[in-house]
Amino acid sequence: MKIGYLGPKATFTEAAAALLFPSQPREPYDTIPDCIDAAAAGEIEAAVVPLENALEGSVNLTLDYLIHEQPLPIIGEIVVPIEQHLMVHPYFTPHWREVKEVYSHSHAIAQCRKFLHTVLKGAKQVPMTSTSAAAKFVSEHPHLPAAAIANRLAAKQYGLVIVQENVHDYDYNHTRFIVVSRRKEPLSPVSPLYAGDKTTVVVMLPQDRPGALHQVLSAFAWRRLNLTKIESRPAKTGLGNYFFIIDIDAPMDDVLIPGAIAEIEALGCTVLLLGSYPYYFA
Numbered sequence: 001m002k003i004g005y006l007g008p009k010a011t012f013t014e015a016a017a018a019l020l021f022p023s024q025p026r027e028p029y030d031t032i033p034d035c036i037d038a039a040a041a042g043e044i045e046a047a048v049v050p051l052e053n054a055l056e057g058s059v060n061l062t063l064d065y066l067i068h069e070q071p072l073p074i075i076g077e078i079v080v081p082i083e084q085h086l087m088v089h090p091y092f093t094p095h096w097r098e099v100k101e102v103y104s105h106s107h108a109i110a111q112c113r114k115f116l117h118t119v120l121k122g123a124k125q126v127p128m129t130s131t132s133a134a135a136k137f138v139s140e141h142p143h144l145p146a147a148a149i150a151n152r153l154a155a156k157q158y159g160l161v162i163v164q165e166n167v168h169d170y171d172y173n174h175t176r177f178i179v180v181s182r183r184k185e186p187l188s189p190v191s192p193l194y195a196g197d198k199t200t201v202v203v204m205l206p207q208d209r210p211g212a213l214h215q216v217l218s219a220f221a222w223r224r225l226n227l228t229k230i231e232s233r234p235a236k237t238g239l240g241n242y243f244f245i246i247d248i249d250a251p252m253d254d255v256l257i258p259g260a261i262a263e264i265e266a267l268g269c270t271v272l273l274l275g276s277y278p279y280y281f282a
């Protein structure tokens, strides 16, 4: 069966999917929700979607869709280095400094803020569904004074010319991509890229209880469960109501994590297990 990814061809997500599933056919989807829906419907074996960037933070669309709309299990994760390049239609190569519009994914635009502010000051920044959707758009509109920010594969795929390499503002630019699937078993850890296992839970605190978050964290702390991420997202039930998404640096076991979850539930919290899965570093 196919592996779905945020498309079109040559996104960073496709590159991540190719690293995890080198020999499986891949299917592009226009948006992150479309891709997750296809996995939920069983049209594809799994969906690969971006979750978090080192410079710009979480991809809220992915987090919120998984929490509120399609709570599919996470079965794997890969962290990939990201290089952003500025590219134009070949006709526009000599005049690229005069571009008036820059197209890309909102996260990619955010990763290149300093570059855009200095080198392409005043150019309109236009968010697209992905970096390669931006590259495709620019290739299909040669009359526009437009550039895209995308990866090298996209320049090749859509016949654009890279006019400035590595336009991201900080060298340490990595993105986490997750694999979600109806199939509950995690990916096999057999890969030279395998780096460990983690477990992700979503915790909803009870209303207005002093120290509730402290008590949640202490359930992990006294069991010596290391947390690698804690992030809050609106519960969408009222101003000030938030979920906490917590990554535990350990695989699901029979004692420690179930014990922590039971303790947190006994505090009056709701806990959703998003997955326990291997992670890989490219």
Ligand SMILES: O=C(O)C(=O)Cc1ccccc1
Residues within 6 Å of the ligand: 006, 010, 011, 012, 013, 014, 050, 053, 082, 105, 107, 108, 129, 130, 131, 132, 175
């Ligand atoms: O747009 C893409 O190519 C994606 O895969 C999403 C994304 C955007 C910016 C950085 C990493 C991933």
